[in-house]
Amino acid sequence: VNGVLMAAEMAEQPEVLARLAARAGCDAASVRGVIPGALAGTVFLARGSSDNAAVFGRYLAELHGGRPAGLAAPSLYTRYEARVDWRGYLVVALSQSGATPEIVTTCAAMRSAGAVVIGITNEPGSPLAGSSDLLLCTEAGPELAVPATKTVTAQLTVLLSVTAALGGEVIPGAELGAGELPAAVAAVLADAAPVAELARRWAGIDRLVVAGRGLAYAAALETALKIKETTGILAEGFSVADLLHGPIAAVYAGCPVLLIDAGGPAASDTGRLSVLLSGRPADVTAMPLPAGSEPSAVVTAVVRGQQLAYALALARGMDPDAPAHLRKVTATS
């Protein structure tokens, strides 16, 4: 049956996130034990859906850690043989399989150049473990569908603890925001009606803009990736601010838009974009989300995005578990 694996793995998310939320205080303490004394910066290293989780981590790390954060460019290490001094840096490497060659190679290069490396993976025995000072496992269980779902929300949950620990204060588990996730995610999973309607309406589209700002930008990127992967629709994720710098022309030309508003201080920008587009001939839909704190709303938006990707694939007669020509582990180097 089409999509049976993806559906089952999506359904496991409340349980997976509850397990990680219970571990949050402990993870934060482990992270505090390895942070470089004079932190120069935090860099996230990942590809694919892990890289979208990395965007979430990058925002939270700069916000909570008080030092600049960023995303790595692996080709500088796997192709250009860059010689870079990584002393003072915390590198957070994310790989569901822990086996993507370029992530493992880049991780090892950064660590031997002085970085402290935290690896986040679903495979404790993977090569990433050997290149990390601290390994945090997502404990999501085997993931068999090609589109990553429970491993992504598990990464987001672990990143809440990792970035909270950068704040310099001892943070009890309950204050990390992870505690509200299981119920919020369960609520989204239990209510597939809004997505079913959208999937019917968009069954025939071949392009889509997905936009959010601030923390919601990560959810926009991940929703766009999940839709591309399962349906072949060219869905591009944007920051609302980037969308206004030119790409909005694609919307005026008829490309449908999915807006993600996770609340928080960037919500007003998403609201203004909505007002701007309401005066134009544009097909704009706000992603339906339950109320919650901003970080929690990002995770529920990612789950809503999985649900939409899944429903769109079925509406187009495709199997979301195994999109044509795609493999589970992408071995880029």
Next chain:
Amino acid sequence: VNGVLMAAEMAEQPEVLARLAARAGCDAASVRGVIPGALAGTVFLARGSSDNAAVFGRYLAELHGGRPAGLAAPSLYTRYEARVDWRGYLVVALSQSGATPEIVTTCAAMRSAGAVVIGITNEPGSPLAGSSDLLLCTEAGPELAVPATKTVTAQLTVLLSVTAALGGEVIPGAELGAGELPAAVAAVLADAAPVAELARRWAGIDRLVVAGRGLAYAAALETALKIKETTGILAEGFSVADLLHGPIAAVYAGCPVLLIDAGGPAASDTGRLSVLLSGRPADVTAMPLPAGSEPSAVVTAVVRGQQLAYALALARGMDPDAPAHLRKVTATS
């Protein structure tokens, strides 16, 4: 006449770049005068096409400067009021108008938190000047067409000097690679035939993937943006490695692909993607480029992308000078 401004501004590029190449050694010396003593990292701050130039700078800065580099997330400063210690950082802020509110605001916040700021703008009297320790002007003259062309290649040329200066050695102007640009760009501009053929073939498409790796990634992003802006086609720019992690499904579903190979150590990845796709039903075209060093090929690829965006807009009966509903300066905050 449709596109008369954009065509004239594109044609000025060899002259603009020659002026900047002549100034390259002097710019590098000015940059060397402001680099923080113990450099913690370099961060590029921009939006829109300036942000694509920033990607080029981010790769070169990490490669030449020997310390990590990255891209800023302005909303952390304009919306989240992040309190971040920027001591030890060099921030390179790029804005053609020098007036984008979020760039100026973020720049001021980072500088007051300890960053040394280099501003790169086409408007010496703009607000960005007041927030910079060193201002480098692109001297491209007034740009009236909405899609930025000569100001973008001017930024790329200035970034060659800025990032070379991070290398720690005194570099004479001739070794910056900027010297070969005017002739290479003139050669591309003089030969519009390959692009005319492509524009005829793609006149009716509504989605496009543009991919490159390493330094060419910046050209892929900028070409995609220029095409979106002038034609409304949803053109998404990818790193070749990111494309393989899921988005390739859009290609298998029929989305055409433009591959940018700028030579250099990442060219083999683009070649391998080409071989992979040749065995599938995919519409793949390699961007035609003259031979040259890798950084120079990135600049010529950006010019070829402008040429394609321009030709596609005309082929679709649109005015590339003034895409519907877009304004020259996008005032995001």
